[in-house]
Amino acid sequence: MGFLIVLGIVILLVIWVMSMYNGLVRLRNQVKNAWSQIDVQLKRRHDLIPNLVETAKGYMKHERETLESITKARTQAMQAQGVAESAKAEGQLSEALSKFMLVVENYPDLKASQNFLALQEELTTTENKVGFARQFYNDQVQQYNTRIESVPTNILANMFGFQQSEFFQIEVAGEREVPQVKF
Numbered sequence: 731m732g733f734l735i736v737l738g739i740v741i742l743l744v745i746w747v748m749s750m751y752n753g754l755v756r757l758r759n760q761v762k763n764a765w766s767q768i769d770v771q772l773k774r775r776h777d778l779i780p781n782l783v784e785t786a787k788g789y790m791k792h793e794r795e796t797l798e799s800i801t802k803a804r805t806q807a808m809q810a811q812g813v814a815e816s817a818k819a820e821g822q823l824s825e826a827l828s829k830f831m832l833v834v835e836n837y838p839d840l841k842a843s844q845n846f847l848a849l850q851e852e853l854t855t856t857e858n859k860v861g862f863a864r865q866f867y868n869d870q871v872q873q874y875n876t877r878i879e880s881v882p883t884n885i886l887a888n889m890f891g892f893q894q895s896e897f898f899q900i901e902v903a904g905e906r907e908v909p910q911v912k913f
Contacts, residue, residue, distance in 0.1 A: 750883050754892050757874040761895045764867035765813070768898060771860040772807070772820065778856060779804045779827075782849045786830075789840035796833050800826045813896040821900040827853075864898050871895040 783797050790797065803819070803826040810819040831850075840846055875894045878887040886892075 747886065750886050751890065754874075754877060754883060754887055754890075757870070757877055758892065758895075761867070761870045761874050764863070764870040765898075768860065768863040768867050771856060771863050772816070775823075775853070775856045775860060776804055776808050778849060778853050779823075782830075782846070782853060785843065785846045785849060786834065786837075786840055789837045789843070790833065793833055796826075796830055800830050802826075813898050817898050817900050824900060864900070868897050868899075871897050 779800060783800055786793075787797060800823075803823040807816070807819040807823045810816040834840055834846075877883050878892050878894055
């Protein structure tokens with residue numbers, strides 16, 4: 731009788747450990763899936779930028795440096811590996827695009843171009859999708875990291891080498907500064 735009780739406890743313990751392990755695997759895979767969703771949107775963004783630059787080139791003959799900075803930032807963003815490097819490169823690309831859009835204000839013919847307006851709208855839509863994908867990814871990372879740090883799954887996570895995931899945070903210069911309003 732005592733043997734059956736011990737066997738029952740061992741079986742329940744094994745099932746419990748397997749359940750925790752499978753939960754960690756599921757969360758890790760959700761983080762990977764969320765990252766792939768960001769990657770899809772970033773590739774879409776990267777594909778739009780050359781069309782936007784090409785459309786603007788005809789109008790912006792004296793803005794070579796601005797156009798080159800976007801191209802350089804795009805190349806770096808496409809070559810970035812990992813979450814931290816991608817976040818840094820995407821932040822630089824966002825800065826270059828912001829400067830580009832400010833320069834566009836000086837070219838009314840370009841702003842009125844239907845091709846440019848369509849590309850600008852597509853880029854805005856893509857930026858929104860990147861934002862949503864980034865939020866979803868960070869939510870998944872938060873759940874996964876919390877599970878890895880929580881007792882008792884932290885013991886199992888350490889035993890099987892589960893590592894925390896990085897949040898995807900794009901830093902753009904001046905992004906955290908409060909805008910000045912003057913009357």
